[in-house]
Amino acid sequence: MRQNIGGNMTFLPTDFQAKHLQEWLSSGVDEEIIALNVRSLSGTLPYEYLLWGTQALEERFRRKYPELRILRIDSESVADPSHAAFGCIAHLNEILTQYDLVIASPSLETGVSIDIRGHFDGVWGIFQGVQPVNSVRQMLARVRETVDRHIWVREWGMSVVGNGSTTIGGLLRSQHVATQANIALLSAADNDDYSFVDQNFQPESLQTWGKRGSVINVEMRRYRESVLAGLVEDGYIVIDTDDVDDDESGAVIESVKAASVELYTAECKAIADSPTISDPQLKKLQDTRAKTKTERHQQRKAELSRRYEVDVTPNLVEKDDDGWYPQLRMHYYLTLGREFLTNRDAKRAKAQLEAGENSVWKPDFNRGQMLPAVLLLEELNLLQLLPRREQLRSSDEAMQEFKALAVKHRHVIKNYLHVTISEKLTSIAIAQKLLAKIDLKLNYVGRLGKRENRECVYRFVAPDDERNSIFGQWLNRDELFLSESVSVSNKISTTTPVTDTTSLSISHNTEVVSGTNNIVFATPLSDTTPHTPENIAILEWKGLMLKMQLGLNSAGSFYSELISKVGSAVGVADSEPYWNGYLGQWQVWVNFGGGCTSVVCDWLVVV
Structure with missing residues (x-):
């Protein structure tokens, strides 16, 4: 089945490709550039940029040519005391003559001169569009001898500076507007004065950044053309070679892919299986530049453990490599962690202001x-829209309203979410783009309706991953930090003022709340009262003695896991119920003696 990705570009999706296409779409790279990079593939061939890493190439050549003396030079090998490339940069002319094949990453891009004569037959380069054009030219020139250069260059680049604008004014203007908006929003939400911030810090440096960034963005849109033009300018004679036979090319890609997958699987497992280290040990490793592979694995596991606050598994390592953390963090602050977002941004801003002496x-x-x-x-109301509908069609009135709102704010969405919205996209396509920012998606159900009026139907299904557990850990962390902050300030509790940036928690059924002089009369909870939004919204839960209902086997794996931990234990409600818009249900924090756990209200009964 072919899937259209912008314009007339198509690809044949596979599980391997689909995951990394989503990684591209979530990366913030301009989608026009992504579309230009996607080409038709067959079978299980992945994108080239995933394959041609230094370690995969080294493994492939070691298998194919075991007699060759091969040296790999990249950021890891030059910092590994147990590797032959350790500290080699300062002595390249002496060391490289000992090897038949040298595989180098952009760590040899500048600052070195390889003056060896009569040793290397050629220089080969694979340039995926990540490095700027000048960096490609610099890297090819490291070997000073005039041997042939053989290169493959992607037609369009993959990375951009800022918002991808190709003009100095466009780049600088986007930064100015974003800074002013960020300061205004933070001032309102944090109820603090940020008018002292010097927004004109090093204007000459920012101007240079804009000039260079706009040049890079122009070259990225014509990457191959720009590289070849630069090489001609450097004095090279460019000769276009014939295309390689498809069968031969496919065999090479398959061999590199096999090596790449095998190496990466082993790497993820090695990280997950590494021993746990203490905070002082982690700090020592982070401050040490020269590390063995074992030490790098230990450091990575420790960082992942502290980042996600759950057990590190090979799957978690892979998801983190695919950019899961920023997606999960966005989802957390959009839902359970919303009340802590202002504090998070304010803390980060104040740290930058302190380091920059009130300049940013x-x-x-x-x-x-x-x-x-x-x-x-929040303005788009995406999470609240999806869980309430069994099936979704682009023609639904609610989805059309959602699309109109997204199109209206498309320029702001582009600046802050790096997502391109256009009138040509369907409401479902827009929803998928925005949901990808928090690693959610709509599942395709099928084409339903009469033959002459069939339409694609989708349904939102909550992902079966560890995010609920991770969110619970993050929430405990943030609540603990907040309580410690209150304790430090002599437990003086201040009410956060309601501003135009503060979300108001509104009852889903306010008509059932009766009030006189702003006093809400709460209905007492009984073990026979159904936990509907109507009565949950007005109950006083905090302090109630609760226990889990048994026998709800259809509630899912999280319920079963919770039952196995707490069983019939009696807990105390530690909060009032809150609406989880992501799951579409009411939950409450309950302390079963070993710490607080967020539990679905329907799973609880009063003791």
Whole structure:
């Protein structure tokens, strides 16, 4: 089945490709560039940029030519005391003569001169569109001898600077607007004065950033053309070679793919199986540049463990490599962690202001603020829309209203979420793009309706991953930090003022709440009262003695796991119920003696 990705570009999706296509779409790279990079593939061939890493190439050549002396030079090998490439950069002319094949990453891009004569027969380069054009030219020139250069260059580049604008004014203007908006939103949400911030820090540096960034963005849109033009300017004679036979090319790609998959699987497992280290040990490793592979694995596991606060598995390592953390973090601050977002952004901003003596470097400052992106997703009301509908069609009135709102804010969405919205897209396509920012999606059900009026139907299904457990850990962490902050301030509790950036928690059925002089009369909870939104919204749960209902086997794996831990234990409600818009249900925090756990209200009965 062919899937259209922008314009007339198509590809044949496979499980391997689909995952990394989503990685591309979630990366913030301009989608026009993504579309230009996607080409038709057959069978299980993945994108080239996933395959041609230094380690995969080394493994492939070791298998094919075991007699060759091969040296791999990349950021890991040059910092590994147990590797032959350790510390080799300063002595390349002496060391490289000992090897038949040298595989180098952009770590040899600049600052070195290989003056060996009569040893190397040629220089080969594979350029995927990640490096700027000048970096490609620099890397090819490291070997000074005039041997042939053989290169493959992607037609369009993959990375952009800022919002991808190709003009200085466009790049700088986007940063100025974003900085002003971030400061205004933070001032309102944090109820603090940020007018002292110097937004004109090093204007000459920012101007240079804009000039260079716009040049890079122009070249990325014509990557191959720009590289070849630069090489001609450097004095090279460019000769276009004939295309390689498809069968031969496919065999090479398959062999490299096999090596790449095998190496990566082993790497993920080695990280997950590494011993746990203490905080001081982690700090020591982070401060040490020279590390063995074992030490790198230990450091990575420790960082993942502290980042996600769950057990590290090979699957978690892979998901983190695919960019799961920023997606999960966005989802958390959009839902359970919303009340902690302002504190998070304010803390980050104040740290930058302290380091910069009340000045900020706009690109870094804007990149560190999440409040505008979360407010945008809240304004679009995406999470509240999806769980309430069994089936979704682009023609649904609610989906059409959603599309109209997204199109209206398309320029702001582009600046803050790096997602391109256009009138040509269906409402479902727009929803998929935005859901990808938090690693959610709509599942395809089928084409339903009469033959002459069939339409694609989708349904939202909550993902079966560890995010609920991770969110619970993050929430405990943030609540603990908040309680410690209150304790430090002599337990003085201040009410956060309601501003235009503060989300109001509104009862889903306010007509059932009776009030006189703003006093809400709560209905007492009984073990026979159904936990509907109507009565949950007005109950006083905090302090109630609760226990889990048994026998709800259809409730899912999280319920079964919770029952195995707490069983018939009696807990105390530690909060009032809150609406989980992501899952579409009411939950409450219950302390069963070993810490608080967020539990679905329908799973509980009063003791």
